Amino acid sequence: MNILHLEYAGKTGGIEKLCKDIGNASRIDHQYFLFVHEGGSIYDEMKKDHLKVECLNLNNYQIYKLYNMILRYTSTLNINAIILHHPAPLIWLAMELYLHRSNRANVFVYVHNTYQEITAEKYIRRRIYNDLLKHADGIIAISKWVKYTVQLNTPIEDNKIKVIYNGIICPQNQKEHTGKLHKPIEIIYVGRLIEKKGVQVLLKAAAKLTPKQNYKIHIVGDGPYKKELQKQTKKLGIESIVSFWGNQRDIVERLTNADIFVHPAIWEEGFGISIIEAMSCGKICIASKKGAIPEIIEDGHNGFLVESNDETALANKIMKIAENMTTEQRMTLEKNAWMRANDFTIEKLLNELHAFLERG
Structure with missing residues (x-):
């Protein structure tokens, strides 16, 4: 099957990285990727x-120009399925x-976030998006929570x-998996630095840890909220234990x-790919009880959920x-986290995606 993926931009982000992984791991189908607006770091890596x-x-x-380009690509490449990724009106x-x-x-719409987040609760965006979902041949939701938000706002059937x-x-x-901890204990966040990701909550929590010298906080990622987070770090008096690392190529390390x-x-997460990445490394994860996160973490078994x-x-x-936890208890959590991560492999995604596209 020949599949054309339409994306808006190729900057650093979860959608872009997923498409890159799909391209690198695909063994059954021929994958083509079209960034319609601009490139970026992930585009360059691809x-x-x-x-x-x-x-x-x-x-x-340039709506009509994109339409004509799609006609050309689908004809030249003998495309069987088109997948829309980014929520872009263009x-x-x-x-x-x-x-x-x-x-x-x-044509398939890949829904990477909640309906409310995609439409920004604006009337015109809702009208266009609802019409697109109505006429598309199929819809892919990245979690049960995302599916719920779509069906709550549209008449889309199961x-x-x-x-x-x-x-x-x-x-x-x-x-x-050893269950042993470093001295000081290394705590990490990986993701975009925007307010709704809640890194400010982690910083406030860090200020409550005692004794502080027993902990180190590592913030990996970048975004428009970074300067504000650095200001909060200084205001909370925790500069000595908090490090901002920016975007990193080797997240696994x-x-x-x-x-x-x-x-x-602090928002309703559509999924939480960074949680899966951490679990695949056998890390004990603590995450908010929001959106689709409880679909990943079973509280107390393979991680922890907090309000x-x-x-x-x-x-x-x-x-x-x-x-308060023994080394053995932490080791069990690490093993369970690793086992849970293996339910979310790119190979499983590709097999399910192929079957759904063929059905369409």
């Missing part, structure tokens, strides 16, 4: 990996034109929407060298792991 990728550099008003409107053709490839969890390429060299992974989201935006609960959970 080119270096010799994936079939192209950037069109279109502006948001792509939506061009595909609305394409969907009304009698002779066309099947047989048209399929939950396919995100997948990762699991680390090849897995370290032994960072995760492997940590003890506890924290995902303190969102509660720095006291987060601090107490970190100190419980450090002070």
Whole structure:
């Protein structure tokens, strides 16, 4: 099967990284990737990996040009299925034109976030998006929670929407699960630095840890909220234990060298791929009880869930792991986390995606 993936931009992000992994891991289908607006770091990496990728550099008003480019690509490459990834009106409107053709490839909408987040609860975006979902041949939701938000706001029936969890390429060299902690204890967050990711909650929790010299906080990632987080770090008096590392190429190495992974989201997460990456490295994860996160973590079995935006609960959970759990208990958590991560492999995603596209 020949599959064309439409994306808006190729910058660092979960959608872009997932598409890169799909391209590198695909063994059954031929994957083509079209970035319609601009490239970026992931786009550059995909080119270096010799994936079939192209950037069109279109502006948001070149709807008909994108439509004609899609016609050209689908004809030249003999495309069987088109998958829409980024929630961009430029792509939506061009595909609305394409969907009304009698002779066309099947079109699928990959829903990477909640309905509310995608539409920004704006009337025009809702109208365009709902029309797109109505006419598409199939819809892929990255979690049960995302599927729920779509069906809550649209008349989409069960047989048209399929939950396919995100997948990762699991680390090849897995370290032994020991349950032992570093001195000081290494706590890590990996992800975008935006307010709704809740890193400020982690910083407030860090200020409550005692004694502080027993802990180190590593913030891996970048984003528009970084300067504000650095200001909060200084204001809370925790500069000596907090490090900002920016974007890192080798996330696995960072995760492997940590003890506890924290995902303190204050919004309804559509999935949480960084949680899976941490679990695949055998890390004990603490995450907010928001959105799809409880679909990944079973509290107390393969990680811990805490109430969102509660720095006291987060601090107490970190100190419980450090002070009240035995080495054997931590080792069991690490093993269970690793086993859970193996339910979310890129190979499983590709098999389920192939079956769903063929059905369409």
